[in-house]
Amino acid sequence: MLRSIRDGDKLLVGLDGELDHFCAQSIRRELDNQLADPGIRQLILDFSGLSFMDSSGIGVILGRYRILRDRGGSVSVIHMNEHVSRIFHMSGMSKVIRQLDKKQEARR
Numbered sequence: 001m002l003r004s005i006r007d008g009d010k011l012l013v014g015l016d017g018e019l020d021h022f023c024a025q026s027i028r029r030e031l032d033n034q035l036a037d038p039g040i041r042q043l044i045l046d047f048s049g050l051s052f053m054d055s056s057g058i059g060v061i062l063g064r065y066r067i068l069r070d071r072g073g074s075v076s077v078i079h080m081n082e083h084v085s086r087i088f089h090m091s092g093m094s095k096v097i098r099q100l101d102k103k104q105e106a107r108r
Helices: 024-035 055-070 082-090 102-107
Strands: 002-007 010-019 042-053 074-078
Touching (some): 010 024
Antiparallel strands (some): 002 010
16 A cells, blocks of 8 residues: 655655545554554655545545644645645645646755
8 A cells, every 4th residue: 555765764655545534544544553663754645556545544544644744844735636636735734735747846
């Protein structure tokens, strides 16, 4: 379900399938295990393999945002499909979590 690559203080996590009520708890646990390392200051969530997200997914992302914000870090997202992008913007997450474009992604 999750693919992770660490590069210094950055953690890139690719999510596959669905981020919904049924799998939110296990994804939350996996992410929290990886974020237990205080050296991680930037989390980049790659949604290229994510086909669906509901409000439970929003909660997972916002919880990880709070963890990183409290340690002076950030959370960004890349590769959102139309459905996930709509949920992301309707929920107001686009106001606190940055969506990287192709140029920004290339600089990471």
